[in-house]
Structures are given as structure tokens and as C-alpha cells.
Amino acid sequence: MREFAARWGGVALVAIGVVSIVWLAATGRMTLYVHPAHVPFAVVMAVLGGVLVAVACATDERRGRGAAAREPGSGRRAASSLAAVGVLAVGMLVLPPAALSPALAADRVTDVAPALLAGDPADAVGADSSEFTVRDWASVVASGADPGALAPPEALIGFAMPSDELGEDGFVLTRFAITHCAIDAQPVGVEVSLSGWRSRLAEGEWVSVAGVFGARAEPGRAPVIEATSVEPIPAPEDPYVR
Structure with a gap:
């Protein structure tokens, strides 16, 4: 031997x-x-x-x-x-293959760095937003463009993570964006307004969100999705956005 x-x-x-x-x-x-x-x-x-x-x-x-x-x-x-x-x-x-755990998003900054932007946000205005992912919407919001000029999201998929700004009144709808491999995966997200969300959802739970973008009361703050529907769903077969 x-x-x-x-x-x-x-x-x-x-x-x-x-x-x-x-x-x-x-x-x-x-x-x-x-x-x-x-x-x-x-x-x-x-x-x-x-x-x-x-x-x-x-x-x-x-x-x-x-x-x-x-x-x-x-x-x-x-x-x-x-x-x-x-x-x-x-x-x-x-061991079965596994995607990155939503728990890792808490250890990485949820942001939209220039390298993670999904194309030119200006090109999104007037485009068909029905297929937009969390990354696309995060790109539009981070650019300062008006997301209200686009059709509102009807089935935006991601997992729920706490929002420092919204607290109990909302969460960050998050996905991992991959550029090359899982090592460089970066969480990107958009904030969703939903009062008492913790009583309905678990942190890291996958959900499908429908709603409209609304302006913040505070000037200069990024708009949030005012949810009309938040439904728990199974994790998608492809959990990442590209």
C-alpha cells in the first residue's frame, strides 16, 4: 500500500x-x-x-x-x-455540488462596482425590462437613472438580506454576480420596502418580488421597490447573475 x-x-x-x-x-x-x-x-x-x-x-x-x-x-x-x-x-x-450560500453575502459588501455594471445603464431606458435581473436593476439605480421610466419589476428573483437603511421596514433583494468564478462573486442588490419583513421571511430566503420603484423621502437617496407581492420560492437552478 x-x-x-x-x-x-x-x-x-x-x-x-x-x-x-x-x-x-x-x-x-x-x-x-x-x-x-x-x-x-x-x-x-x-x-x-x-x-x-x-x-x-x-x-x-x-x-x-x-x-x-x-x-x-x-x-x-x-x-x-x-x-x-x-x-x-x-x-x-x-459531496453534491453547491452554490454559494446566501450567508456569505453578509461577509461581502453588497454594492455595484463599475466592473459589475450590467452594460450601460443609459441603454436600459426605453428597453424591455421584463427580463431584467437584480444586477440590471442595481445598475440602473446606482447610475442615478430613473427606474420609474421602465416597466416595473413583476417577478424579480433574489434572496432577502437585511438593509442597514431600512431596518425592519425592508430588505435588500440580493444575488451573487460572477465575473470569472465563484471566488470573485460579489453580492449586488436593490432595496425592497416591506414593513415587518422579518415576520414573513427568513434571512437568506429566496423570494420573487413584484412592485414599483418609489422615491425616498430623503433627497439624494436611491429609490426602493415598493413591494406589491413578495412570494417565497425555491432556490433557482442557476443562482447567479452574469
Whole structure:
């Protein structure tokens, strides 16, 4: 076993990674971790890496069978290799793929940085807003454009997070926006006015919101959605906005 682990532990790690990436891409779950545009690249590089490792193993004649197991410290390396293989196998092959938890939004700033803007907000005025996501509406609001010039949102989907400004009178309808992969995911959102929302919704619960944008009483404050309907829904199959 020690000889096997010392000789093939690294190969097993690569094989698990390749199989996991190809399987996630084939089942459409790779987009839980990377932007859809980068899935083909990830698959190609994974397969290429697997081929190179296979070629290296087939042509490695510099060390005889069992030499790695006879080197000093090979027992510790074999144990570490087995542990790494076990952890990676459980994490990538046993545990089901999962999206980022809404709880992470509390640890990241809910904002609309310039890199996250969904195109030019000025182009949105007069456009069909029926397909707008939270990111699109957040972009319009952050730009200072008048969201009232657009058709009101009828089924805007996101998860409910507390709003420092609205307190018990509203929440932030939030989605994670991904630029490249889940590591750079940034929560973006729009505020929804709904008195006593905590008695109806749990923090992080997915909802579909309908309403109209209304101006704040305080000058210079961003408009909020005055909700006419807030319905809890299951988490969408694709929880991110691009």
C-alpha cells in the first residue's frame, strides 16, 4: 500500500480533478463554480492535464518500481498522499455540488462596482425590462437613472438580506454576480420596502418580488421597490447573475 500511494498518489489526485471537472461540465453544474464562458477552457485544460500526466507516467523510466517506497520519509509522504486523495475524493466526488450560500453575502459588501455594471445603464431606458435581473436593476439605480421610466419589476428573483437603511421596514433583494468564478462573486442588490419583513421571511430566503420603484423621502437617496407581492420560492437552478 505504501508503494502504491507513493507511486500513484499524485496521479490519483489529478485523475479525480479531471473526472470531477468533466462530470460537472457534462451535468451543467460547472456553472456553480465558474462563469459559463469559461467552462470549455476549464474542460480542455483538465483533459490536457490528464493526458500529460498519463504520458509522463507511461514514459517514466528513471525510477524502478518500489524505489519511491524505499526512500527516507516515503512512509509519511505515502500517508499524506492517501489523506489528500481521500479528502479530494469526498469533496469532489461524494459531496453534491453547491452554490454559494446566501450567508456569505453578509461577509461581502453588497454594492455595484463599475466592473459589475450590467452594460450601460443609459441603454436600459426605453428597453424591455421584463427580463431584467437584480444586477440590471442595481445598475440602473446606482447610475442615478430613473427606474420609474421602465416597466416595473413583476417577478424579480433574489434572496432577502437585511438593509442597514431600512431596518425592519425592508430588505435588500440580493444575488451573487460572477465575473470569472465563484471566488470573485460579489453580492449586488436593490432595496425592497416591506414593513415587518422579518415576520414573513427568513434571512437568506429566496423570494420573487413584484412592485414599483418609489422615491425616498430623503433627497439624494436611491429609490426602493415598493413591494406589491413578495412570494417565497425555491432556490433557482442557476443562482447567479452574469
